[in-house]
Amino acid sequence: MTTLKLHGLDLSGHSHRAQLFLSLLGLEAEVIRVDLLNGAHKQPEFLAKNLFGQIPVLEDGETVIADSNAILVYLAQKYDQSGNWYPKDPQTAAEIQRFLSVAAGPVANGPASARLVNVFKAQLDHERAISIAHAMLSVLDQHLEGREWLVGDHPTIADIANYTYIAHAPEGGVSLEAYPQVRNWLARIEQLPGFVAMPSTAVGLAS
Template sequence: MNAIKLYHFPLSGHSHRAQLMLSLLGIEPQIEFVDLAKGANKTPEYRAINVFGQVPVIDDNGTVVADSTAILVYLATKYDTTGKWLPTDANGAAQVQRWLAVAAGQINNGPARARLITVFGAGFDPKDTIDRAHAVLQVIEQHLEGREFLAADHATIADVAGYSYIAHAPEGNVSLEAYPNVRAWLARVEGLKGFVPMPRTRAGLVV
């Protein structure tokens, strides 16, 4: 069996989700670097892999999966031997799906977008974006009171989906100082066997 190919850009939080999940599962992929800065994602060749021109994409010996949360579901379904990363009972699966939706919605429109402004020069309104980031962080802070992980009493793909952009929120001028439960949760994710970090930039509050 050939290695899973991961079409990857190191500073993409979406891409980091896939890289992190692969590592947590003990899978070492073949990295295919996609240079977003040079528009490598906009070429006809790459659009043939992902019509939306986004990272990440995985190619699992001919099975091509795009979209970071779809990749998390695929990897957990196919390669998780513990059954914990993606619960199969109705309530467990629903709780994970809820937080995957938050990752694609409020986290994407808050912490992720704030980082796009400072790291990549995206033209979003900084104040509105930072306000959105704090709104979702306040919800997560309250949700994590008395809990160790987002969707279950153990780590799931919900935590992988939420981690990258929240951990790097300060790069978008979003302080995590007021969120001790969130910071403790980030530390728990970072303590998981197989954890790999996403490279940090010197943008925002990190400078």
């Protein structure tokens, strides 16, 4: 019987990030849908799990972990016996943290925000989000030149944290056409055993 519960939403890239990693680790979790449209994430019961009122939240027995990147770190440290997804040596750990910051910064403010405008009609500056997305993608494409993964020579949680919103960038009107290294990297992640996709929405360039 699983003790893992993931509070999230099927069209949330932050939730998918956690779901994807659970699947890659071969872990089963009960997925509990949080009704964001009706404000379930701002109700006392949910705020008791995450005062920021955001999904995803992972429950592992009595342990409650909020924030998608924190969930990746927790799952890697607790359940990845190989130690490959989040290696402990200081330099690699720091390089991974650098890309978790990319996921929480320009990926969240770029492709994730641009998609929020098209998929959820969010009142955000679409042009600004598109511009942040292209600036980030241009750097990432150069970084991936001659590399298969964001950090080191095997996949880590850095790749998982950044995957979903970049893969779904066209839904926000952000074309990946000019970024061949990024597209090859996405394809490599999609070939990992246990990969699960987030459902696509036919909006933006994906329509």
